[in-house]
Amino acid sequence: MAESASRMRRGRLEDARKALDLALMELEEYRKGREVLRLRDACEKGWLAALLATDALLAELGFGKPGSYAERRALLRELESRVPEAAELGLRDRFGARGYYLHILGYHEGSLREDEVAEELEKVRKYIEDAEKLLEARKGA
Numbered sequence: 001m002a003e004s005a006s007r008m009r010r011g012r013l014e015d016a017r018k019a020l021d022l023a024l025m026e027l028e029e030y031r032k033g034r035e036v037l038r039l040r041d042a043c044e045k046g047w048l049a050a051l052l053a054t055d056a057l058l059a060e061l062g063f064g065k066p067g068s069y070a071e072r073r074a075l076l077r078e079l080e081s082r083v084p085e086a087a088e089l090g091l092r093d094r095f096g097a098r099g100y101y102l103h104i105l106g107y108h109e110g111s112l113r114e115d116e117v118a119e120e121l122e123k124v125r126k127y128i129e130d131a132e133k134l135l136e137a138r139k140g141a
Helices: 002-033 036-060 069-082 084-089 091-108 114-140
Strands: none
Touching (some): 002 114, 036 114, 069 091, 091 114
């Protein structure tokens, strides 16, 4: 049973990893052809990866799947109040930062440079890893 739960957890986070992989592919395509829309698409796929990781984390920890950005922020705040490790990771702030940089500045405004997009996507990778580590730690608690 524990193996099945672990496999399901990996499956939920797998979509986040796939979205991040697609974001990185868009960034590489941008580097080849300098097509500005590729850079914007990389940002939006990176933001999607952060959303999916957040949804997986919240669902796995019993908060359910959020229906809006506001609900995600509220549930992340609640998570941080209940789970000290989540507060130490600053997940709510990191989620909000990725939304601002990737979704607003990168996708909507198109104002992020290539190096900034790469940096933000690396932060998404770390966010996904931290979500997975938190789930693993909570599994044993």
